[in-house]
Amino acid sequence: MSGDATTQQAAVDALAGFDLHDAPGHLLRRCQQLAVDLYTNEVGADGLTPRQFALLLAIYQQAGISQVELVRSTGIDRSTVAEMVARLIKRGLLVRERTETDRRTNALVLTSEGEGQLRQAMPGVMRAQDRIMAPIPPAKRAEFIALLRQIIDTLEPRG
Numbered sequence: 001m002s003g004d005a006t007t008q009q010a011a012v013d014a015l016a017g018f019d020l021h022d023a024p025g026h027l028l029r030r031c032q033q034l035a036v037d038l039y040t041n042e043v044g045a046d047g048l049t050p051r052q053f054a055l056l057l058a059i060y061q062q063a064g065i066s067q068v069e070l071v072r073s074t075g076i077d078r079s080t081v082a083e084m085v086a087r088l089i090k091r092g093l094l095v096r097e098r099t100e101t102d103r104r105t106n107a108l109v110l111t112s113e114g115e116g117q118l119r120q121a122m123p124g125v126m127r128a129q130d131r132i133m134a135p136i137p138p139a140k141r142a143e144f145i146a147l148l149r150q151i152i153d154t155l156e157p158r159g
Helices: 003-017 024-043 050-061 067-074 078-090 112-133 138-155
Strands: 094-098 106-110
Touching (some): 050 067
């Protein structure tokens, strides 16, 4: 068999033996889909999206955070954060303020409406988190979270 034929046969063998239902990437994607569905069911289709909730929560917990810090804190890419922040400002949920220390940097702060939306979403978010963790035995939940964090901490690009 030539090199090309051997490579092609190896690919065919790998395809035949690959079990999608045991592939970590596929399983994580499916879990993420289910988590978003649970979130939407609990918070409501008209409520904050999971990413909006993440941004608003990060800003609530770190008032005055910059967009660069928001990207690091949430893991949402820079261009998406910029678009989301612009839309949330337009909706009156956030304001940008110039920082005292660096006039080129904008600090993000929740408006009272933004904080209200966050508070309104919180009970649904907590119910969704409980439903996500329900299949995991209570004694294994901390380990499960630690393993998810390990994947992120190991694979996430450092910038």
